[in-house]
């Protein structure tokens with residue numbers, strides 16, 4: 001995710017900015033840059049690559065400079081190139097901007113700025129419009145210009161702006177993206193994340209949504225949209241650097257699980273129109289005729305992304321009425337699938353670099369299929385080679401175990417299903433409306449599942465689970481892929497041997513392994529098969545298995561038939577897997593913690609598998 005650092009004071013700004021950017025490297029980035037005030041001008045240095053490369057490039061040529069802003073970029077709009085790196089400048093190079101977030105209406109603003117106001121653009125980024133827009137409003141008052149510019153902007157932003165004409169002044173604004181002011185003696189700082197500040201100060205003021213800050217070496221003033229000054233308490237940070245990188249959580253995995261409400265919201269942003277409830281994926285460039293004539297979709301992926309694909313198959317077939325085959329990429333590339341016309345391949349890969357998935361993509365393209373990639377990394381190999389790309393905006397995932405990327409892959413597949421269903425007129429409009437409503441409610445429902453109370457319940461359940469060397473996950477219908485993903489997650493980080501079964505299969509073999517007390521996690525969210533799975537649960541209980549059920553509010557029979565139950569907010573059964581995945585992630589997490597495993601870096605595994 002992008003990182004921001006800003007400094008104004010009496011010390012050399014350059015090493016402070018570089019050191020701050022290095023402290024934000026753990027968040028992931030692909031390019032870096034700084035803008036420094038020198039003799040009434042702004043000097044910009046930026047390039048794709050590492051902060052260390054930028055540091056070398058800067059050398060000691062800016063020794064006397066005491067004000068500047070820096071940025072690490074994780075590409076969203078536009079590839080990771082030198083030109084797309086931040087800071088971005090106005091036409092006259094007198095205003096420089098660093099920005100985290102997404103300017104949603106950047107296209108219309110860019111058009112207006114270019115056509116009506118004569119601005120010329122250098123980059124492909126959404127951010128560059130801000131530099132030009134501020135230039136448009138600038139009349140020797142940077143704060144006022146930023147205030148006016150922001151009024152025209154839709155989207156999320158943490159922004160820091162400097163102007164050549166205001167030598168020690170940083171102007172900041174935030175909406176839906178964090179920005180923290182660090183207070184010093186005769187100097188002040190700003191950053192998007194606490195680790196960048198800790199070497200200099202622990203006294204901070206947190207900017208809230210819709211607020212602006214005007215920062216000089218001696219003064220920090222926070223104001224609201226209307227310019228009214230806001231008093232903000234000083235927050236003393238007590239975290240050490242490691243805790244700060246993890247946002248105060250013990251592990252990146254837990255931090256990323258907790259980020260899921262925001263990650264799904266970002267993934268849906270601009271793809272659902274809240275006023276009409278319409279899903280708009282025109283960004284993918286499919287024609288209605290193309291979607292209507294689809295006869296088959298291949299979904300190909302590995303690991304967790306493959307489990308997302310299995311759920312994708314279930315919902316696309318059920319809701320949009322297109323036949324889907326799902327393959328593990330390492331099998332697909334060698335199994336000689338039958339390719340014909342009117343087929344589409346969808347590859348799913350968080351990293352976009354998984355070797356087998358890339359090989360599957362190439363195979364499909366060689367055979368004349370169009371390939372749609374669902375990926376989290378702009379500029380990744382998969383995104384470059386696919387015909388179309390659906391980006392999940394989960395932000396970089398650092399823990400090896402995929403959580404927020406998985407959930408956003410599911411959201412992408414639901415949006416796609418509704419979109420294809422509409423184009424083919426195969427989706428029931430009432431169902432489409434209900435699913436969209438449930439999708440819009442997702443961030444709120446995820447927050448409920450991530451409450452303190454749920455966390456402590458799941459953590460105490462894991463005290464029992466973690467004593468065992470094996471466990472089962474069972475589910476039927478849409479719950480089955482969730483069971484598979486739950487088992488993978490538990491194996492991957494707690495090293496407990498976990499198996500997932502379609503519950504109806506138990507009596508065909510695995511029931512032989514059910515012994516007194518063995519943990520069985522049952523997913524029970526599908527009304528159409530709830531009686532059936534409750535029957536399977538009785539088969540387990542009769543042999544002593546300890547059943548922990550994950551179900552929806554309103555499934556009243558479940559609690560009487562199991563040892564413990566975890567309730568999810570009620571939604572349409574089709575969407576329940578997006579919610580039920582979360583307690584399974586937390587079960588894996590707390591079991592791993594209880595067993596003292598290396599949660600974020602499990603043994604023998606890598607985040608990105610770039611070899612066959």
Ligand code: AGP
Nearest residue numbers: 303304305349350351354401402
């Ligand atoms: C998930 O927890 C795993 N670490 C793994 O299964 C992963 O999903 C798989 O390697 C695919 O990675 P990708 O999404 O980057 O292609």
